Amino acid sequence: MKLKMTVLAGLMAATSLSAVQAADLRMSWWGGDSRHLATQEALKYCGEKLGHTISPEFTGWSGHQEKITTQLAGGTEADIMQINWPWLPLFTPTGEGFADLNEFSDTIDLSQWTDAELATSTVNGHLQGLPLSITGRLPWFNKTTFEKAGLEIPTTWAELEEAGKVFKEKLGEDYYPYEATGQDGLDARLLMTAYLTQKTGKTMIDPETLELNYSMDELVEALNMYKRFSDEGVIIPWPKVAAGGNLVLNENPNWSDGHIAGTYQWDTVYFKISDPLQEGQELVPSSILLAEGATNDGVYRKPSMLFSISKNSDNQKAAAEVVNCLLNDEGAIDILGTTRGLPASKKAFDQLMEAGEIAPEQIEAHQIILDATGPTISPYFEHPQIAQAIGDTLEEFAYGQIDAETAADDIIYNVNDVLDRLNR
Template sequence: MKLKTTILATLMAATSLTAAQAADLRMSWWGGDSRHVATQDALKYCGEKLGHTISPEFTGWDGHQEKITTQLAGGTEADIMQINWPWLPLFTPRGEGFADLNDYADIIDLTQWTKDDLASGSVNGHLQGLPLSTTGRLPWFNQTTFEKAGVPIPTTWDDLDTAAAAFKEKLGDGYYPYEATGADGLDARLLMMAYLTQKTGKTMIDPETGEFLYSVEEIKEGLDLYKRFQDEGAIIPWPEVAAGGNRPLHENPAWADGHIAGTFQWDTVYSKINDPLQEGEVLVPTKILLAEGATNDGVYRKPSMLFSISKNSKDPKAAAEVVNCLLNDSGAIEILGTQRGIPAAKGAYEQLKAAGAIEPQLAAAHDIILEATGPTISPLNEHPQFVQVFGDILEEFAYGQIDSETAAEEIVEGSTDVLQGLQN
């Protein structure tokens, strides 16, 4: 009888312990149907494995930021949230908007991320989100067109000038070895930023202080490089791109047939820009073009999105268990695949790569980005106010309405004013 009582007490204690550990959680994200299905399947898998119930809350991209903003203001946000990286300055400007994931290092295997990855998700030393995937800019070249022109694929910025001359001589007008414009000047700005980061060893905006780091003289040097590329036909002039309707690269016939033979794009766009190419055109990724005397590769590497935990969660430890499962458990990794891009977590990336779940060219491009050097990037680089002031002045310069000295002065002054305003 005493033995039965002891066994019963043990079972009751175990049942009570399981009940105490179980949690009812919510998770929110945006995406398309395939991401919604995969995420729900992964949540079911992790929930059953951990003994938690996780209610999904998903939408499309449109309106998701507004939804999260409203929830955070009212303290009604989900326990686990998918957060866009440029939202960090909006939602957690001092590093106190979300739970500090460093506090859960005994639950989440943070060793799966590099120091740079963790720094990119941190504000004032507080880890506000774990990068789900890491992306970066690198050159993509049409190998077929370069072979026709009889010149090797460039490895330095100066090589673009050589290629431009060969294109004109061998292929005629209308052929360009590179393109870097974009409707808002993003491509041109990131080209300049890569060059200046290599030359100076500094990024454009300090990720800790939000300070604009380039001088007028340095910005002028970047602008002069961009103008040289336009004047010599290394890149398509901005007015010409605008006259063509600012159409996306993957919708441009000149890209499809090899007249535009290079671009500076995210590593993750391989399928989008490769699919339109005509038969026989071969697209290859390369290392970032280097300036003479470069101190680093000048890589623009960032998280495409993050997982954050609410500081208001009633059970943040359980939420951390779910996050760790989604990002580091082999079963969840297989279910989620590349629905949020190529995983930033090392184990997840290696698992999917070994399983052939990542296209070879995409994997090659991603390896280039991971191996490239450069300082940590601030999400303020993508703040709408900063993008607009920089882009508007850059457009005036590209159209010849102001010279590089004036443009540089206005960019430094305008950018500094915007960034100081965002810090107040």
């Protein structure tokens, strides 16, 4: 009798398991060759372990958003998708664009993420994706150039401004302690919003009300700070950056030889921006520069990307199993490594740390971001229309075509206009 019960229990378990496992799934993502190869290997590992067949669909970054947009519109998207965090307002403005992963808490070990991390990808109470890595912006400084100028690494905006003067006196007019222009003026925007967030305790766009938080006077103050930094040679003037071909930092010879000695970049880019440095130069992460009277660090912290599950998938449970395997399984963690940044899953991060897969500089930078304070930011800040609305005005201001008051007024009008249109 005991043997019969054991056999029966085994058959019932196998039947139940196969009902979940016999799934043909698709997964889509963007990335480079290293991510493509690692993800395909991890999918094969998880598929064999769970009994699923998972077809990979991968591309480069260019055009991927458009591809996902078309698929979602037609209901032909993959079961599992890699989603860029700023796309949430585009694809799931009410929290119903993807499957709610809270419904699969018995399958996905959500305890590996903090409540704050899960909140970043929660819309109207619906968990619309799992953060793959938490990233943020912080200063990186060329310690060698600062030592050459006889300076310590700055910790405040005032010290950075003073460093600009010292650089010019001791090193030459073509030396800069910082750079802040970037594509579409993103770096300029981030410099200004970090300062204003510290001073006001508010982020630019309220994530709850989706309203612009900054007043005319506050924006004018930040714009004047940016202009002062540009005029004094603390940062490279926008027209000079454009005249030099708008080179990305890691391809800029002035970065490689130490003429540009500081930047405001993601915590995950250490090797990308350190590898081009000439021999003998040392790049170090720094705490976020603070304004006088700062109420917080003004950290710009967000998920770099998410794994989401299609609401149209016929195999959501199986897809959830695969997602959990990719992010929390020891074997898959080993395969994927840091191909999507430093993992947000605590289990994955701890495993890679113990294996020595994360550089000390990356660990230090990441801890600065995790420890830094600041209000929750809205993914609307990186919405293409918001970026253009602010970037175009900043460019006019940087070229001296409009004054700070006009620029602030234009930013308020343009951003509010975009937000109104997006949230009708």
